[in-house]
Amino acid sequence: MDSFSDLTPHRFLPALEAAIGTELTALARPFRSYINRVYEVQAEDGTPYIAKFYRPGRWSPGALQDEHDFLADCAEIDIPVVCPISLQNGRTLAHLGRISFAVFPKKAGRRFDIEDEESWRRVGVLLGRLHNAGQKRPAPERQVLLPGTTTAAYARYLAAEAVTPTYRDTYRDICDRIIDALAPRFEDLEMIRIHGDFHAGNILNRPDDGLMVIDFDDMMNGVPVQDFWLLLPDRYPASDRFLQLLLSGYRRFRDADHRWAFLIEGLRAMRMIYFTAWCAMQRADARFQAEYPDWGGDRFWAQEIGDLRAQYAFMMAALSP
Numbered sequence: 095m096d097s098f099s100d101l102t103p104h105r106f107l108p109a110l111e112a113a114i115g116t117e118l119t120a121l122a123r124p125f126r127s128y129i130n131r132v133y134e135v136q137a138e139d140g141t142p143y144i145a146k147f148y149r150p151g152r153w154s155p156g157a158l159q160d161e162h163d164f165l166a167d168c169a170e171i172d173i174p175v176v177c178p179i180s181l182q183n184g185r186t187l188a189h190l191g192r193i194s195f196a197v198f199p200k201k202a203g204r205r206f207d208i209e210d211e212e213s214w215r216r217v218g219v220l221l222g223r224l225h226n227a228g229q230k231r232p233a234p235e236r237q238v239l240l241p242g243t244t245t246a247a248y249a250r251y252l253a254a255e256a257v258t259p260t261y262r263d264t265y266r267d268i269c270d271r272i273i274d275a276l277a278p279r280f281e282d283l284e285m286i287r288i289h290g291d292f293h294a295g296n297i298l299n300r301p302d303d304g305l306m307v308i309d310f311d312d313m314m315n316g317v318p319v320q321d322f323w324l325l326l327p328d329r330y331p332a333s334d335r336f337l338q339l340l341l342s343g344y345r346r347f348r349d350a351d352h353r354w355a356f357l358i359e360g361l362r363a364m365r366m367i368y369f370t371a372w373c374a375m376q377r378a379d380a381r382f383q384a385e386y387p388d389w390g391g392d393r394f395w396a397q398e399i400g401d402l403r404a405q406y407a408f409m410m411a412a413l414s415p
Contacts, residue, residue: 218343
């Protein structure tokens with residue numbers, strides 16, 4: 095099996111039964127997920143499971159194992175996460191043709207609303223504990239978030255494969271300016287395993303367990319502050335009060351580098367380039383074309399360049415306190 099178009103219940107349910115070692119009912123309830131395919135299935139005894147089929151070609155088996163190892167290291171120090179179950183092959187990962195998959199217990203929770211000072215500190219504590227798990231070992235097959243390598247590669251790809259000829263040189267120029275300004279700031283900074291997409295939607299509140307972190311799909315090696323800025327309600331330094339509340343909880347468990355704050359707007363610029371590259375990689379997908387019919391024309395790239403120029407100005411102001 096090479097693609098999701100072949101992934102139907104009558105084909106994946108037998109594979110799941112063999113992997114789990116138990117008979118399943120006919121239930122195959124799909125969850126909304128663009129990147130992967132996720133289904134709730136049910137054992138004959140009523141036990142629910144979540145089956146996650148990873149998009150072919152996106153991550154290597156080793157990179158998926160890096161994700162599972164990070165989850166295991168979090169669970170080892172009692173951070174509430176959802177770890178994949180051990181399968182009949184003795185591992186947490188199995189394959190159906192070219193499609194890798196894992197099976198998770200079903201755990202529900204309510205989105206945690208960060209509303210007051212104590213809730214900001216509470217999330218900071220969670221991040222401190224998460225990063226203690228992250229520093230335990232590297233993720234060798236996950237990307238290292240650096241402007242001079244990761245972001246530069248995305249920018250090169252876009253200039254070569256996606257930007258229209260009218261705007262190619264202009265787009266390359268603003269990306270180069272962003273990367274050249276940021277690259278020296280990342281020298282000698284701590285790089286650990288991080289969540290990579292740590293926004294409020296990925297924090298659930300479970301009354302019996304506390305705050306649970308979900309969706310480690312985009313985990314990577316990077317500067318810890320990458321896991322802070324997506325939570326903030328405004329740009330830096332306008333959001334400094336909320337950053338300091340996060341840090342006050344964070345420092346109960348690990349140290350924080352005073353230079354992190356100045357990288358926030360640079361990391362935002364890097365994410366803008368990454369997201370555009372991600373869209374470019376999906377642009378042949380029918381679902382993407384239906385949702386973004388105007389993506390990729392001259393008007394799009396003119397707007398994208400304008401947004402990056404504006405972000406460059408915010409970034410430079412933040413880098414020069």
